[in-house]
Every structure is written in structure tokens, then in C-alpha cells.
Amino acid sequence: MxxxxxxxxxxxxxxxxxxxxxxxxxxxxxxxxxxxxxxxPSGNWYVLAASSEIRGDRPFGRTVAGVEIVAWRTADGRLHAGPGECPHLGAPLCRAAVRGGALVCRWHGLALGAHGTAGWEPFAAHDDGVLAWVRLDAVGGETPLPAPVLAARPAASSSLDAVMTxxxxxxxxxxxxxxxxxxxxxxxxxxxxxxxxxxxxxxxxxxxxxxxxxxxxxxxxxxxxxxxxxxxxxxxx
Ligand code: FES
Incomplete structure (x- = not known):
């Protein structure tokens, strides 16, 4: 080389x-x-953020296509995302704590894990190494795909990436x-x-x-x- x-x-x-x-x-x-x-086809996938913006020690919040979203990572580095409002009384989950791989709401301590709970269903999320994606089926209205459709990229070892928001x-x-x-x-x-x-x-x-x-x-x-x-x-x- x-x-x-x-x-x-x-x-x-x-x-x-x-x-x-x-x-x-x-x-x-x-x-x-x-x-x-x-x-x-988009498969209803929307870019949420740069992968590097979403960390394991605190949640990340953003509104995409009019939907409030919270995202976080579990200890294995996996990306998770869900509705940004707590299903109990609507607290902003972007201000929650991350403990043991779950979001813990600051208002009354409800813990919300990657599998969700009644009234709070996580969104499908995908991390392609540069971008974090979330699938919003109710917004996109297309046939859902298991992952976003990505163009070929140069190898990470021989390239630089940058994301501007x-x-x-x-x-x-x-x-x-x-x-x-x-x-x-x-x-x-x-x-x-x-x-x-x-x-x-x-x-x-x-x-x-x-x-x-x-x-x-x-x-x-x-x-x-x-x-x-x-x-x-x-x-x-
Ligand atoms: S608003 Fe989240 S636990 Fe009450």
C-alpha cells in the first residue's frame, strides 16, 4: 500500500x-x-445522529420527523432507541440515568430496558459505525426493512469520516x-x-x-x- x-x-x-x-x-x-x-426503499429508517454522539453512560435525545426519541447503549455497546417520553407521566427520558443497561426515569424511578414495557415500545435501531439510525414505521409508512440501505463505503481503516448536524x-x-x-x-x-x-x-x-x-x-x-x-x-x- x-x-x-x-x-x-x-x-x-x-x-x-x-x-x-x-x-x-x-x-x-x-x-x-x-x-x-x-x-x-428506505425501510422507514431515519438517521438519528453520528454513532459517536451516543454513549453508554448517558442517554441521547433528538426529535426526528416530529418524533421525540431517546437512544442509549448497553454495556456491550449495542445501540437502543425508544420514544422520548416516559410512559408514566411524560418525563423527558433524555434526562434519565443509564443503569444496568436500562434508562431510569428521574421523576419516579421507572426502569425502561431494551425490551420496553407496557405503553413504551422501543424502536428498531442500527449503528453502521458512522451513523446511528432509528426505524419509525408509523412515520415512513413503507414496508419495514431489517436495516437501512447503505451505499458502499471505503474501508474504515483507510478512510476518515465526519458527521455534521x-x-x-x-x-x-x-x-x-x-x-x-x-x-x-x-x-x-x-x-x-x-x-x-x-x-x-x-x-x-x-x-x-x-x-x-x-x-x-x-x-x-x-x-x-x-x-x-x-x-x-x-x-x-
Ligand atoms: S414520569 Fe417517569 S417514572 Fe414518573
């Missing part, structure tokens, strides 16, 4: 000298890619559509990307999810003059 620093020096290009990309970023191409992405009000399909327009990166995010070229775009009838992708050559800026060139697939899913 070859090791080394993949960084390169790159002179800054004035924004006005970046080649226009609007001819390539065809609205129809992006719209049909969005339709295919939305038609793929932002709270906002937006249409999820707008976020996905933005991802399916890689061309805007050179123009809208010049502080991050230089030399961005889309070298492969999916065709409308693409059936194989592995081939349904945009392939992008781009250099990420790590300082004003230092960049890291990469080839990055943007999958339609």
Missing part, C-alpha cells in the same frame, strides 16, 4: 474565471434522478436534490472546492443502483493554497 500526503498546491482561481456549468446541470436530469432516489426547517427532497446537483459546488462553495468536474452523470433509465451516480473529480481546499484532489461518487439514493 502506498502512503503519503495527498495534498497539492493550487493557485487560487478568481470566481469569475470558473467555467459556467449551467448547461450541464440540466433541471430534467436532476429531477429524474430525484424521482429515482425517492422511489428507492444542523437543525433547520426544510423539505428533505430539497436537500436530496441539492446533493444531486454536484455542478453547483464550484460556483456556490468556492471556499471548499476547486477544479470541480462532473465526469459521469447517470442516464434516465439506469436500473442498477450501483451505476446510478454522478462521478465528480474535485479538489477540496484545506487552506487557501493547499488542496486534496479526489474522485467522489454521488449516488442516487
Amino acid at each position: 502506498r502512503h503519503g500526503i495527498p495534498a497539492r498546491l493550487r493557485r487560487s482561481v478568481p470566481w469569475t474565471e470558473v467555467a459556467p456549468t449551467w448547461r450541464d446541470a440540466k433541471p430534467g436530469l436532476i429531477d429524474t434522478a430525484l424521482e429515482r432516489a425517492q422511489a428507492r 444542523l437543525t433547520g426547517r426544510c423539505e428533505p427532497e430539497d436537500v436530496v436534490a441539492n446533493r444531486l446537483d454536484p455542478w453547483h459546488g464550484a460556483w456556490f462553495h468556492p471556499y471548499s472546492f476547486v477544479d470541480l468536474r462532473v465526469i459521469e452523470a447517470p442516464s434516465e433509465g439506469t436500473e442498477d443502483p450501483a451505476l446510478d451516480r454522478f462521478l465528480v473529480q474535485v479538489s477540496f481546499r484545506i487552506s487557501r493554497r493547499v488542496v486534496v484532489p479526489v474522485t467522489s461518487p454521488h449516488r442516487v439514493q
Whole structure:
């Protein structure tokens, strides 16, 4: 295996000298890619947090798709999740204690374990090593799947991962559509990307999810003059 620093020096290009990309970023191409992405099964899985945010010594709370959720880990590291309100009188379980693998409510001491109790049924949870997921069947309304559908990732031993969390009000399909327009990166995010070229775009009838992708050559800026060139697939899913 070859090791080394993949960084390169790159002179800054004035924004006005970046080649226009609007001819390539065809609205129809992006719209049909969005339709295919939305038609793929989700199995009702929703991202809850970065895996590293959920620890074994205290519960983690977040609202996803309007549902209050509490998550925690048992001593074996397994991820668990359930409704965020205590079934007794509604205390926030994100403030509970974790004892012996169970949540212990701070208001009156009810213990809630991974198997739940009457009136409080845990959600299916999945940890893929980077992201923690929760399955919300009542929200998703699709056929449940035993695990989220994940794109292939590089081996953890030869890659870095980072998860950013932002709270906002937006249409999820707008976020996905933005991802399916890689061309805007050179123009809208010049502080991050230089030399961005889309070298492969999916065709409308693409059936194989592995081939349904945009392939992008781009250099990420790590300082004003230092960049890291990469080839990055943007999958339609
Ligand atoms: S509200 Fe949780 S035990 Fe009473």
C-alpha cells in the first residue's frame, strides 16, 4: 500500500474565471434522478445522529420527523432507541440515568430496558459505525426493512469520516436534490472546492443502483493554497 500526503498546491482561481456549468446541470436530469432516489426503499429508517454522539453512560435525545426519541447503549455497546417520553407521566427520558443497561426515569424511578414495557415500545435501531439510525414505521409508512440501505463505503481503516448536524426547517427532497446537483459546488462553495468536474452523470433509465451516480473529480481546499484532489461518487439514493 502506498502512503503519503495527498495534498497539492493550487493557485487560487478568481470566481469569475470558473467555467459556467449551467448547461450541464440540466433541471430534467436532476429531477429524474430525484424521482429515482425517492422511489428507492428506505425501510422507514431515519438517521438519528453520528454513532459517536451516543454513549453508554448517558442517554441521547433528538426529535426526528416530529418524533421525540431517546437512544442509549448497553454495556456491550449495542445501540437502543425508544420514544422520548416516559410512559408514566411524560418525563423527558433524555434526562434519565443509564443503569444496568436500562434508562431510569428521574421523576419516579421507572426502569425502561431494551425490551420496553407496557405503553413504551422501543424502536428498531442500527449503528453502521458512522451513523446511528432509528426505524419509525408509523412515520415512513413503507414496508419495514431489517436495516437501512447503505451505499458502499471505503474501508474504515483507510478512510476518515465526519458527521455534521444542523437543525433547520426544510423539505428533505430539497436537500436530496441539492446533493444531486454536484455542478453547483464550484460556483456556490468556492471556499471548499476547486477544479470541480462532473465526469459521469447517470442516464434516465439506469436500473442498477450501483451505476446510478454522478462521478465528480474535485479538489477540496484545506487552506487557501493547499488542496486534496479526489474522485467522489454521488449516488442516487
Ligand atoms: S414520569 Fe417517569 S417514572 Fe414518573
